Amino acid sequence: xxxxxxxxxxxxxxxGLLISxxxxxxxxxxxxxxxxxxxxxxxxLQGSQVALQVGYRKLDKExxxxxxxxxxxxxxxxxxxxxxxxxxxxxxxxxxxATRLSGSQTDLNGNFLxxxxxxxxxxxxxxxQPAQGGLILxxxxxxxxxxxxxxxxxxxxxxNPGAEIVASGDVIVWGRLRGLVHAGALGDETAVICALExxxxxxxxxxQIAISPDxxxxxxxxxxxxxxxxxxxxxxxxx
Amino acid sequence: MxxxxxxxxxxxxxxxxTTVTANIATALAMLGKKVVAxxxxxxxxxxxxxxxxxxxxxxxxxxxxxxxxxxxxAMIKDKRQPDLYLIPAAQTRDKMAVxxxxxxxxCDELRQEMDYIIIDSPAGIERGFRNAIAxxxxxxxxxxxxxxxxxxxxxxxxxxxxxxxxxxRLIINRLKPEMVARGDMLSIDDxxxxxxxxxxxVIPEDxxxxxxxxxxxxxxxxGLNGSSASQAFRNVAQRIEGQTVPFVDLTPKTGLLNRLxxxxxxx
Numbered sequence: 001x002x003x004x005x006x007x008x009x010x011x012x013x014x015x016g017l018l019i020s021x022x023x024x025x026x027x028x029x030x031x032x033x034x035x036x037x038x039x040x041x042x043x044x045l046q047g048s049q050v051a052l053q054v055g056y057r058k059l060d061k062e063x064x065x066x067x068x069x070x071x072x073x074x075x076x077x078x079x080x081x082x083x084x085x086x087x088x089x090x091x092x093x094x095x096x097x098a099t100r101l102s103g104s105q106t107d108l109n110g111n112f113l114x115x116x117x118x119x120x121x122x123x124x125x126x127x128x129q130p131a132q133g134g135l136i137l138x139x140x141x142x143x144x145x146x147x148x149x150x151x152x153x154x155x156x157x158x159x160n161p162g163a164e165i166v167a168s169g170d171v172i173v174w175g176r177l178r179g180l181v182h183a184g185a186l187g188d189e190t191a192v193i194c195a196l197e198x199x200x201x202x203x204x205x206x207x208q209i210a211i212s213p214d215x216x217x218x219x220x221x222x223x224x225x226x227x228x229x230x231x232x233x234x235x236x237x238x239x
Numbered sequence: 240m241x242x243x244x245x246x247x248x249x250x251x252x253x254x255x256x257t258t259v260t261a262n263i264a265t266a267l268a269m270l271g272k273k274v275v276a277x278x279x280x281x282x283x284x285x286x287x288x289x290x291x292x293x294x295x296x297x298x299x300x301x302x303x304x305x306x307x308x309x310x311x312x313a314m315i316k317d318k319r320q321p322d323l324y325l326i327p328a329a330q331t332r333d334k335m336a337v338x339x340x341x342x343x344x345x346c347d348e349l350r351q352e353m354d355y356i357i358i359d360s361p362a363g364i365e366r367g368f369r370n371a372i373a374x375x376x377x378x379x380x381x382x383x384x385x386x387x388x389x390x391x392x393x394x395x396x397x398x399x400x401x402x403x404x405x406x407x408r409l410i411i412n413r414l415k416p417e418m419v420a421r422g423d424m425l426s427i428d429d430x431x432x433x434x435x436x437x438x439x440x441v442i443p444e445d446x447x448x449x450x451x452x453x454x455x456x457x458x459x460x461x462g463l464n465g466s467s468a469s470q471a472f473r474n475v476a477q478r479i480e481g482q483t484v485p486f487v488d489l490t491p492k493t494g495l496l497n498r499l500x501x502x503x504x505x506x
Contacts, residue, residue, distance in 0.1 A: 024335075024366075140435065142397030143390050160393050160433060178433075 008037045009053075012148030012166050012185070016049030017076070023055035027063055031070055038074040044135065044149060051080035051098070059088040064095055134169075141165070141179065150186075161201055170194070180204075193225040198234060208232045242273075242353040244346050245479065246375035248407075250391030252362030254383045255412040258452055259442070259472075260359035261289045262459040263379075266476030268323035269460065272354040275314060275324040277345075279371040280361035281336055284328035291318060291455020292325050301329035304341045310348055319460060324353075334366040339373030346374035355479075364398060372399065377479070378407035379439065384414050384425040389433055396436060408439040410475065415444045416489040440475035443467050443489055 007022040021030055038045065050071055059067075064081065071078045080098035083089045089099045133151035143162025147153060152169035163179035165171055168186040170193070177195035182204035184191025189206040197220045203210045205225070210232035222237035247260045257280075264276040278286035281301065287293045295315050298308040303326070310326075317323035326345075329336065342358075349356050360371030372378060378399055382392040392409070399407050411430055418424035427441060442448075445468035451458040459472040467487060474484045 142400075143393040144397055158435075162390050162394060 008033060009146070010037075010041070010045070010148065011146050012150075013051065016051065016079075017045060017148075018051050018053060020053035020055070021057070023057050027059075027066075030057075031066065034067075034070050035074070038070070038076065042074055044133070044151075046075040048076055049079045050076050051082060052078060053082040054084075054088065056084045057088065058085050059083065059091060061091045061094060064088075064091055064097070068095070135167075140175070143179075159195075159200075167191075189227050191226075194222065194237070195225075196220075196222050198223040198225070203232060205232055242350040242356055243376045244350070244356045244358065244374045245377045245379060246358040246360055246371050247379045247381060248360035248368060248371060248395060249362065249381040249388070250364060250368075250395040251382075251388045254381050254388050255442075255448075256362070256381050257286050257289050257359050258448060258457075259379070259381050259410055259412060260286060260357055261452075261457045262472040263476055263479070264323060264355070264357045265290075265317075265320060265457040266459040266473045267355050267357070267479065268317070268320040269473070270476055270480060271322070272480075273322040273352065274320075274355045274357060275326060275349055275353050276357045276359065277326045278328035278359050279337070279342070279367060280359060281328045281367065282330065282333045283361065284330050286359045287315075287325060287327045288455065289452045290325055290457065292327070293455070296327050299327045299329040300345070301332050301336045303345060304337055310345065319456075334361065334370065337370050339369050342370045343374045364394065368395075368398075372402065372404055375404055378404055379410055380407045380434075380436070381410045381412050382430065382434075383412055384419070384427075384430055386425070389425065389430055393434055396434060406436045408437045409434060410440040410442065411438070412442045413444045414441055414489065420490065438486075439478050440471060441486060441489060442471045442475075 009020040011018050021034065052067065068078045078097065081088065081092040082099065083092065092099050134154060135147070135149045135151060136154045136156065137147065138156045140157040141147065141155060141159045141163040143160055145163040147165045149166070150168045152171070153165050153167040154172045154174070155165070156174045158175040159165065159173050159177045159179040159181065161178045164181070165179070166182045166185045168184065168188065170191050171181045171183045173195040175195070176197040176199065178199050178201065180202045181193050181200060183193045184206040187206050191205050193203055193205065200212055203225055205227050208227055208231070223234045224237055225232060225234045247256050247263070249256050260276055264274050268274045276286060276290070277300065278284050279300070280286070287296060292315050298313040300313065302308045303310050303313045313326050314324040315327065317325065346356050358371050358375065361367035380392050380395055382388045396406050399405060411427060414427070415424055419426045427438070431438060445458070445466055447466040448458050448468050451461045458466060458469045461469070471487060474487070477484045
C-alpha cells in the first residue's frame with residue numbers, strides 16, 4: 001500500500017479539488033489509501049467539493065456509494081467522477097454525480113488549463129475576504145510536487161523547476177524559486193510573491209501571467225513580485 | 240551475512256542506467272564481493288546483453304516469482320568474475336507480472352548469501368520503478384548533464400523521499416569536460432545546485448563504454464587502455480564500499496593549441 005501512496009494526486013481546480021487515484025489495485029486498498037491521505041490533509045481540504053479521477057478503474061453504484069461515504073467522513077463532498085470506463089460513468093450519473101468538469105477546462109490528462117476564475121463567479125466572492133491561514137513547508141519542493149492551499153504558503157527551501165504552488169494568498173519562498181507559483185489564485189490582485197532568488201519558470205498573480213526574461217539573471221538578491229498598474233513586476237527587496 | 244540492495248534508477252530513459260548497473264556490479268565483484276545484478280526492466284531487458292550473458296539465459300525473474308524455477312537456477316554466473324551473477328528480466332511479459340512485494344521477497348532471499356544486490360530499474364515512475372525501489376537499501380540516481388535528465392532526476396528524488404528511501408546518491412554520467420569548459424554543458428556544480436544530493440560518481444563520456452557494451456564486456460573490467468570511465472566506475476564501487484576516493488580531475492588539459500583556440504574564440 002505504501003508503494004501507491006503518492007499515486008493519489010490532489011490539486012486545486014476552479015470547482016474545488018481534483019483528486020486522482022490509481023487505476024489498479026483492489027477497491028479495499030483504494031478506500032484505505034484515501035482514508036489515510038484525506039485524514040492527513042483534512043485540516044486544509046475539508047469543506048471542499050471533490051472531483052474524483054478514477055482512470056480505467058471499474059466502479060459500480062455500490063462502490064461509488066462507498067466512496068461518497070469515505071469523502072463524507074472526511075468532510076468532503078464528492079460531486080463528480082471522471083472515469084474512462086463507460087459503465088462507471090453510467091453508474092455515476094445514476095447517483096446524480098457529474099462525469100465531466102464544466103467548460104472543459106481540463107486537458108486530456110485532467111490537468112487544469114486555466115486556473116483563473118471568471119469575474120463575477122462565486123470564486124471572486126471568496127477573494128473578497130482576505131486569505132486566511134498559512135502553510136509552512138520546511139523542505140525543497142522537487143519537480144512534480146504540487147501544493148494547493150487556500151491561504152498563504154511559506155516555503156523554507158527551494159522550489160525546483162517542475163514544481164508548482166497554487167495559493168489563494170501570498171507565497172514566500174525562503175530559498176530559490178525556479179518553479180511555478182500562482183499567488184492570489186482566487187482572484188486576489190494584492191497577493192505578492194517573494195523569493196530570496198527569483199528565477200521562476202512562470203509566475204501568476206490572480207489572472208495575470210508572467211514569465212522570466214530569457215537572458216540568464218546573475219542577480220541573487222531577494223525580490224518581491226506584485227501587480228502594479230495591471231502588470232506583474234518584480235522589485236528588488238531593498239527597504 | 241546480510242547483503243545490501245542497491246537500486247540504480249533515473250526517471251528519464253537513455254541516461255545509462257543499464258551501463259552503470261553492469262559496471263558497478265562488475266567493479267564490486269572485482270573488489271572481491273559477491274554480487275548479483277537484477278534486471279527489473281521486465282519486457283525490455285538488456286542488462287544481459289551489456290554483460291554479455293544473453294545466450295545463457297534459461298530462467299528469468301518472472302519464472303522465479305511464479306515458481307517455475309528456484310532462485311538459484313535463474314542466477315547466471317558471469318563469464319569472467321567468479322562471484323558475479325545476473326538474474327535477467329523476462330522479455331515476453333510486462334511490468335505487471337512482478338509486484339513490489341515479490342521484489343522484496345526475492346531480495347530478502349538473496350541477502351542471505353550475497354554482499355550486494357544491484358537492481359537495474361526501468362525508465363519511468365510507474366510500476367517498474369516501484370518494483371525496483373521497493374527492496375532498496377540504497378538508491379543511485381543516474382543523470383546526464385542536461386536539463387531534461389536533471390529535471391527527471393529531481394522528480395525521482397522527490398518520489399524517493401516520499402517513499403522514505405532517502406534522497407539517494409547521484410551519478411552524473413556522460414560528462415564532456417570540454418563542453419563544460421566552453422560553457423555548452425551543465426557543469427557538476429550546476430547539477431548539484433538543483434538536485435542538492437550527495438554525489439557518488441562522475442562518469443566522463445567515453446567511446447570505450449559503447450564499444451565494451453556492444454561487446455558485452457563492462458568497461459570497468461576491460462579498461463585496459465587506462466580509460467577514464469573505467470576508473471570512474473571502479474571509484475564508484477569503492478565509494479559504495481564506504482571508502483573515501485577523491486574525484487578524478489576532469490578539467491580538460493590545456494595544451495598550447497587549446498589555449499590558442501581559447502584565446503582566438505575570446506577575441
